[in-house]
Amino acid sequence: xxxxxxxxxxxxxxxxxxxxxxxxxxxxxxxxxxxxxxxxxxxxxxxxxxxxxxxxxxxxxxxxxxxxxxxxxxxxxxxxxxxxxxxxxxxxxxxxxxxxxxxxxxxxxxxxxxxxxxxxxxxxxxxxxxxxxxxxxxxxxxxxxxxxxxxxxxxxxxxxxxxxxxxxxxxxxxxxxxxxxxxxxxxxxxxxxxxxxxxxxxxxxxxxxxxxxxxxxxxxxxxxxxxxxxxxxxxxxxxxxxxxxxxxxxxxxxxxxxxxxxxxxxxxxxxxxxxxxxxxxxxxxxxxxxxxxxxxxxxxxxxxxxxxxxxxxxxxxxxxxxxxxxxxxxxxxxxxxxxxxxxxxxxxxxxxxxxxxxxxxxxxxxxxxxxxxxxxxxxxxxxxxxxxxxxxxxxxxxxxxxxxxxxxxxxxxxxxxxxxxxxxxxxxxxxxxxxxxxxxxxxxxxxxxxxxxxx
Numbered sequence: 001x002x003x004x005x006x007x008x009x010x011x012x013x014x015x016x017x018x019x020x021x022x023x024x025x026x027x028x029x030x031x032x033x034x035x036x037x038x039x040x041x042x043x044x045x046x047x048x049x050x051x052x053x054x055x056x057x058x059x060x061x062x063x064x065x066x067x068x069x070x071x072x073x074x075x076x077x078x079x080x081x082x083x084x085x086x087x088x089x090x091x092x093x094x095x096x097x098x099x100x101x102x103x104x105x106x107x108x109x110x111x112x113x114x115x116x117x118x119x120x121x122x123x124x125x126x127x128x129x130x131x132x133x134x135x136x137x138x139x140x141x142x143x144x145x146x147x148x149x150x151x152x153x154x155x156x157x158x159x160x161x162x163x164x165x166x167x168x169x170x171x172x173x174x175x176x177x178x179x180x181x182x183x184x185x186x187x188x189x190x191x192x193x194x195x196x197x198x199x200x201x202x203x204x205x206x207x208x209x210x211x212x213x214x215x216x217x218x219x220x221x222x223x224x225x226x227x228x229x230x231x232x233x234x235x236x237x238x239x240x241x242x243x244x245x246x247x248x249x250x251x252x253x254x255x256x257x258x259x260x261x262x263x264x265x266x267x268x269x270x271x272x273x274x275x276x277x278x279x280x281x282x283x284x285x286x287x288x289x290x291x292x293x294x295x296x297x298x299x300x301x302x303x304x305x306x307x308x309x310x311x312x313x314x315x316x317x318x319x320x321x322x323x324x325x326x327x328x329x330x331x332x333x334x335x336x337x338x339x340x341x342x343x344x345x346x347x348x349x350x351x352x353x354x355x356x357x358x359x360x361x362x363x364x365x366x367x368x369x370x371x372x373x374x375x376x377x378x379x380x381x382x383x384x385x386x387x388x389x390x391x392x393x394x395x396x397x398x399x400x401x402x403x404x405x406x407x408x409x410x411x412x413x414x415x416x417x418x419x420x421x422x423x424x425x426x427x428x429x430x431x432x433x434x435x436x437x438x439x440x441x442x443x444x445x446x447x448x449x450x451x452x453x454x455x
Contacts, residue, residue, distance in 0.1 A: 029087050030126060030135050032080040032106060034069070037142040041076035043069050045143065046112030049165050050080055053105045054090040055236060057097060059174060059264045059296040061105075064090060066164070080106070081134075091128050097297065099237040100204040101125040101396055108141055109165045116165060117146035118270060118288050120213045120428075123233040125396045140438060145229060147215055149286045151272070162275040166283075167268040167290065174264035175377050177299050181319050182368050182403060183344075184256040184449040187249040191413040193452045197244035197257045197344070197405040199310065205395045205402050206235035207261075207295035208364065210371075210427075212389055215287045218267070223327055223385035223425065231428040231439065232364055232392055236294045243298070243310030244405065249452075254318045260299035260311040265374045265382065266292040291382075293371050293389045321369070321376040327388045328446050330419040335455050337415050341406035344448060347420035348401070351445050364392035364429045365403045366448035388425070390446055398432050407450055415455025421446045 032052075034042040042048055048069040056062040064086040071077050082104075094102040104124055110117040122139045151163075187193045214228040249255035270288035275281050299311040332350035334342050348365065367390025375387040393402040409416035426441040 029084045030082045030104070030137055032082065032124075033136060033138045034078045034080065034108065035138055035140045037140060037144075039140075041071065041078035042108070042110065042141060043071040043076055043078045045117075046110045048078070049109040049111065051107040051166065052080065052082055052086070053107070054093065054103055055296075057093055059236075059262075059294070060172060061167075061169070061266060061268075062090075062093075064104075087126060091126070094128060097237060098239060099206070100240075101127060101235065101238045103209065103234050103236055105233065106139060107167060110143075110146070111151070114151050115148050116151055116272065116286075117143060117148055118165070118286070119143070119146050120229055120231050121211055121233065121290075123209070125234045125238070142439070147288050149272070149288070152284075164273050166271055166273060168271050168283075170267045170269050171381065172264065172266040173374070173378055173381065174262055174296060175374070176262045177260050178263050178373060178377070179258040179313075179315070180261055180263065180295070180368055180370065180373065181256040181258050182244070182366070182448065183247070183405065183407075184319060184447045185247065185249045185254065185407065185452065186450070187251060187253055187255070187452045189409065189413050189416050189452050189454050190251045191338075191416075192251060192410040193249045193407060193416070194246065194410055195249070195255070195257060195405065195407045195450070196246040197403060199244045199259065199393070199403055200242040200307070201395050201400050201402050203395045203397075203400070204238040204240055205393060206238035206241070208392045208394055209233040209236050210293045210389055210391050211290055212293070212386075213288070213290045215289070217289050217291075218383055221384050223388050225425040228385075229428065230389065230425065232430065234430075235394065235396060237297060238396065240307045241298060241310055242304070242307050243312040245312045245314045247314035247316070248410070249316065253316065255314060255316045256319055257314045258312065262296040262299075263370050263373055263377075264292075264294050264296045265378070265386075291386065291389070293374065293391055295370060295391055319369070319372075321372045322387050327424050328421040328449070329424055330451065331422040331443075332420045333417050335415055335417040336409065338409050338411040338413065341408040342418055344403060344405045344407075345401050347418075347448065347450070348445055351420065351422045352442060363394055363398040363431050364427070364444055365394065365401060366445040367392050367423070367427070369447065388423070390423070390427075390444065392429070392444070398430065403448070407452075409452070413454065417453045417455050419451040419453065421449040421451070
């Protein structure tokens with residue numbers, strides 16, 4: 001009898017343990033571990049507020065979860081638990097827009113010593129496969145990237161029941177079936193120049209989401225790298241895509257290769273909110289703002305097996321937007337003889353190697369001028385500096401180039417020097433290391449815009 005009672009007790013404890021584990025662990029979901037730049041728990045710096053979000057079917061931001069994290073006596077408490085219900089909601093959206101992965105964004109604030117540290121957003125991609133065990137994702141935040149705001153004394157008084165932080169939508173626009181230049185050639189030599197682009201990979205790939213973050217950046221007319229942070233996040237969509245074309249640019253002329261897609265910007269302001277003892281909510285702007293620049297989808301003309309063909313073509317003349325030449329500079333003077341091709345990754349290698357990042361190119365490739373397109377089409381709703389914002393291409397594990405191709409001098413000029421344009425400002429791009437993903441600040445290829453000069 002005592003043995004049966006003991007077995008019943010053990011079974012009861014086991015059941016309680018299983019229920020507790022199920023409640024504490026997001027079965028089929030994701031555990032997001034928040035770390036600082038030294039690999040320590042982010043909660044070691046103070047109380048953490050967070051928002052987990054994705055993009056809905058229209059490309060707008062959809063919040064999945066909000067909460068707080070706090071260090072406890074014996075536990076770091078630095079893990080966000082996204083349960084399968086919230087994750088499946090995001091995956092359902094991805095299936096509807098025909099994406100092979102799901103974009104998950106994470107916003108983080110840290111409250112310490114009467115100040116709130118607002119960090120640039122981070123992100124990751126979740127696969128659409130259902131998993132029994134939760135996936136673990138580590139996100140690293142560097143506090144030197146944070147914008148600090150003093151918390152008003154009114155939000156420290158006892159009458160405040162609750163305090164939180166949020167990004168509120170101010171405006172957004174998207175434009176469908178837009179020609180997006182992926183290779184722009186300015187031919188300054190006395191012979192034709194040929195350029196080709198081949199977009200594709202043996203894995204699903206897609207356009208990155210670019211975020212621009214800073215204080216009162218909507219009021220600035222010029223791009224100021226000292227106060228504006230530009231960061232490439234995960235892919236907005238992924239699939240097996242293929243695209244590209246060839247252009248022959250006559251002497252002393254312009255031409256470009258393009259693909260078609262839907263371009264989209266989102267403008268948000270940060271607010272500090274509180275709920276008083278009478279359940280009234282009060283929110284005030286902190287001055288922090290951000291813009292998302294992205295490609296929501298490509299225009300598909302058909303399929304070849306499981307590969308989707310992106311509508312592509314070429315046009316002679318300059319692109320129909322204000323190209324941000326003031327924030328670009330020549331790089332990578334590569335001189336070649338007639339008919340000798342230069343592969344596009346050679347330009348990537350030259351640009352990224354200056355930052356000791358020979359492999360960084362696979363994280364971003366070249367930045368296509370989506371910001372310039374949006375700034376032109378928005379009809380003055382975006383600040384002038386927005387034309388500098390670009391969008392890169394990548395696979396989710398940053399393992400291969402997406403944009404291949406070449407440029408070459410057709411002749412009769414014997415030699416030509418090709419210069420690729422790079423950004424004068426730094427872009428934070430995600431780079432894979434053995435211990436995880438870090439953001440590296442590098443100059444990136446822009447356009448890809450290539451100048452051909454006499455050799």
